[in-house]
Amino acid sequence: MSGEQIKVAYWPGCVSRGFTPELHGSMGLVAEKLGWELVELDRANCCGAGVIAEHNQELADTLNARTFALAQQTGLSMMNICSTCQGAQSECQQRLDADSAYRAHINEALSGQGLSYEKGEEGGWTNKNFLWLLVEDYGLDRLREQVVRPLSGLRVGPFYGCYIVRPKERLGYNHHPDRDIYLEKVIEALGGQVVEYDGARKCCGFPVITMARETSLRQAGTHVGDAIDAGADCLVTPCPLCHLNLDMQQPEAAKVVNRDLGLAVLHLPQLVGLALGAEPAELGMGKHIASTRWVEERLTAGAAA
Amino acid sequence: MAEYTIKVRRFQPESGEGPYWEEFNVDLEPSLSVLDGLLQAKDNEDGSLAVRCSCRAAICGSCGMKINGQSGLGCKTQIGEAQEQANKMKAATGATAATADSPIGVQAPEQSAGVNAAESGATATAGAEPIVIEPMGNMPVIKDLITDMESTHWTKIRRVTPWLLPHGEPPEREYVVEPESMIDITQSMACIQCGACVSSCLSMEADPGFIGPAALAKAYRFVGDPRDAETHERLHDLADDPHGIYDCTHCFSCIDACPKGVAPMDQIMRLRRKAGEEGIEDPNSGHDHEIAFVKIIEKKGTLDESLLLQESFAPGFKGKLKPSKRAIREMLGSIPTAIRGIKTGKMRSLHKLIPGVHPKLPDQDDVKAIYAHAEEHHEEFNLYIKGEEGELAEDDVEKGIERSTAPAGQEADK
Numbered sequence: 001m002s003g004e005q006i007k008v009a010y011w012p013g014c015v016s017r018g019f020t021p022e023l024h025g026s027m028g029l030v031a032e033k034l035g036w037e038l039v040e041l042d043r044a045n046c047c048g049a050g051v052i053a054e055h056n057q058e059l060a061d062t063l064n065a066r067t068f069a070l071a072q073q074t075g076l077s078m079m080n081i082c083s084t085c086q087g088a089q090s091e092c093q094q095r096l097d098a099d100s101a102y103r104a105h106i107n108e109a110l111s112g113q114g115l116s117y118e119k120g121e122e123g124g125w126t127n128k129n130f131l132w133l134l135v136e137d138y139g140l141d142r143l144r145e146q147v148v149r150p151l152s153g154l155r156v157g158p159f160y161g162c163y164i165v166r167p168k169e170r171l172g173y174n175h176h177p178d179r180d181i182y183l184e185k186v187i188e189a190l191g192g193q194v195v196e197y198d199g200a201r202k203c204c205g206f207p208v209i210t211m212a213r214e215t216s217l218r219q220a221g222t223h224v225g226d227a228i229d230a231g232a233d234c235l236v237t238p239c240p241l242c243h244l245n246l247d248m249q250q251p252e253a254a255k256v257v258n259r260d261l262g263l264a265v266l267h268l269p270q271l272v273g274l275a276l277g278a279e280p281a282e283l284g285m286g287k288h289i290a291s292t293r294w295v296e297e298r299l300t301a302g303a304a305a
Numbered sequence: 306m307a308e309y310t311i312k313v314r315r316f317q318p319e320s321g322e323g324p325y326w327e328e329f330n331v332d333l334e335p336s337l338s339v340l341d342g343l344l345q346a347k348d349n350e351d352g353s354l355a356v357r358c359s360c361r362a363a364i365c366g367s368c369g370m371k372i373n374g375q376s377g378l379g380c381k382t383q384i385g386e387a388q389e390q391a392n393k394m395k396a397a398t399g400a401t402a403a404t405a406d407s408p409i410g411v412q413a414p415e416q417s418a419g420v421n422a423a424e425s426g427a428t429a430t431a432g433a434e435p436i437v438i439e440p441m442g443n444m445p446v447i448k449d450l451i452t453d454m455e456s457t458h459w460t461k462i463r464r465v466t467p468w469l470l471p472h473g474e475p476p477e478r479e480y481v482v483e484p485e486s487m488i489d490i491t492q493s494m495a496c497i498q499c500g501a502c503v504s505s506c507l508s509m510e511a512d513p514g515f516i517g518p519a520a521l522a523k524a525y526r527f528v529g530d531p532r533d534a535e536t537h538e539r540l541h542d543l544a545d546d547p548h549g550i551y552d553c554t555h556c557f558s559c560i561d562a563c564p565k566g567v568a569p570m571d572q573i574m575r576l577r578r579k580a581g582e583e584g585i586e587d588p589n590s591g592h593d594h595e596i597a598f599v600k601i602i603e604k605k606g607t608l609d610e611s612l613l614l615q616e617s618f619a620p621g622f623k624g625k626l627k628p629s630k631r632a633i634r635e636m637l638g639s640i641p642t643a644i645r646g647i648k649t650g651k652m653r654s655l656h657k658l659i660p661g662v663h664p665k666l667p668d669q670d671d672v673k674a675i676y677a678h679a680e681e682h683h684e685e686f687n688l689y690i691k692g693e694e695g696e697l698a699e700d701d702v703e704k705g706i707e708r709s710t711a712p713a714g715q716e717a718d719k
Binding site for chain 1: 393394396397398507508510511512515547551552553554555556557558560561568574577578581589590591594595596598599602606607608610614617618635638641642645646649650651652657666667668671672674675676678679680682683684685686688691692693694
């Protein structure tokens with residue numbers, strides 16, 4: 001694959017344009033630096049985040065079939081920048097792909113809009129998170145060549161988000177078994193140091209923040225605390241919903257776990273952007289709740305050394 | 306045959322010492338199980354190594370354990386695959402890892418392992434990482450890999466009234482039901498009570514009171530049973546409980562842990578759906594959150610986050626006219642977060658701060674048409690039951706090829 005130009009239909013999701021606008025912004029900047037062409041799906045709808053599927057499975061399947069069909073209309077594969085979009089959409093795609101009669105039934109609801117979702121051949125049309133596309137289609141070697149500011153000395157804890165690591169069978173791990181170690185690979189390719197800690201593949205707690213606040217914040221606070229104890233300078237995540245609980249709610253989570261926290265949480269495009277030479281301000285890092293100043297200091301120190 | 310090093314988290318209560326790690330070297334075919342490896346270590350090196358097991362064929366559900374951190378059955382995990390997983394994770398984090406402390410804060414594994422490996426005089430396979438084996442999580446450990454299933458798993462199972470509560474007097478002979486009406490619950494009936502899902506549950510890690518995946522899957526087994534007369538009461542009970550169906554954090558851990566494809570989380574989502582269909586209002590805002598989300602997408606196409614917060618806690622006109630104590634507490638509690646968001650600029654815009662100002666999609670009518678179609682049909686497609694199209698036929702072909710190409714004699718082994 002490597003060597004090819006990357007051009008994809010881009011679904012930014014809701015939260016990246018809502019409470020984490022710095023994610024959508026930094027993705028645009030990084031795409032420019034990498035030479036990727038993003039065709040934004042600005043008419044596409046919310047993936048339902050698992051909540052709509054919980055209410056009415058057919059509704060979630062049809063809403064996402066619409067997004068897939070809009071992407072297919074561009075003739076391009078699709079990219080998302082949210083673990084939750086990846087998981088919720090993969091779940092619907094799995095059902096749509098499993099049965100032609102069911103697919104036809106769903107497409108019937110789209111026919112009035114001149115849309116239809118077609119099952120791709122093996123290796124054909126795909127919907128991949130930025131993380132997967134970066135490693136599988138762009139390639140780590142090419143990424144390494146683009147690094148102008150290696151993240152030397154920066155100790156980064158990966159935080160995946162449940163929806164992009166489980167269930168393995170649905171998320172294509174049979175074809176891509178290393179998808180649960182891609183963040184580590186990217187951190188390494190950017191010149192950073194991987195921090196191993198207990199929470200990397202656990203749940204941030206966000207899905208129950210309105211229903212079981214204490215359970216939710218205990219999860220976020222525990223993982224941030226564990227990463228601090230393991231020596232992390234920051235976390236990196238491909239999921240804006242995880243970012244909401246780990247960063248935006250961090251001061252509240254600190255109260256629940258009854259300890260000081262204060263750990264920067266970067267969106268994946270921000271971490272990549274830093275290594276590609278973008279400035280923290282351009283990447284919207286000032287918008288975070290947990291200060292990113294320490295990360296900037298580490299990078300300056302690393303560059304001086 | 307291949308050599309493997311298994312690193313077992315041991316605990317001997319009679320010794321008065323805390324848990325510790327011990328490595329054993331075993332020699333077996335990669336296609337044999339992790340349980341086979343443990344039994345070999347028990348036979349050859351230390352008869353006191355405690356592990357529960359019986360059928361060795363993923364039927365009895367006795368040998369639940371964590372293998373490289375993943376909950377499952379020892380007898381259903383091939384040792385060769387466990388080795389590959391251990392190598393992969395070490396390669397990912399080991400090369401540049403800043404710290405690699407064991408997740409359990411006990412005696413440093415490297416130290417004890419070194420001593421034991423030296424004492425036993427065995428050498429580990431060159432370049433291979435030890436396969437880490439621990440007792441199941443979220444339950445007390447009795448000894449080595451044996452956990453106390455009673456205090457957590459069975460107590461929680463009993464919590465959901467795991468028996469049929471039928472209408473009126475029992476019939477003279479057996480209950481007669483349409484076979485089709487039972488298909489829906491066959492998935493939850495496949496449970497073998499091994500506890501692997503409980504071990505993997507990330508909600509229970511944060512809230513030990515959570516009823517949990519095994520018990521809630523069992524609850525669905527009766528909620529979905531046409532003979533049961535207490536469907537509404539069961540759902541009401543599970544929705545009301547702060548540790549019930551709305552305490553599940555939707556992390557999919559139980560789906561990957563379950564050796565029988567029960568997908569407990571999917572059953573919990575079915576319980577939520579049924580509770581919604583029954584119109585059950587709960588004090589945890591579970592139902593209100595679901596309805597608020599669904600309505601916002603119908604109206605706007607993408608998520609209006611501040612409206613979702615408002616409508617989850619104080620839904621509709623009634624919710625605002627007479628907000629509950631919880632709604633007031635939650636809304637007041639979210640003010641500091643909002644202020645922080647305004648300060649940094651992440652929420653500095655009217656449509657993020659004022660519920661309802663969020664713009665709708667240009668072709669929102671298309672989204673509304675989808676709602677109309679889906680509300681009419683409400684189809685539920687369960688892959689566990691329906692399977693993938695053409696899957697059976699392909700399997701049959703493959704089996705046919707295997708049979709025809711297998712050398713004589715191998716057939717008898719199968």
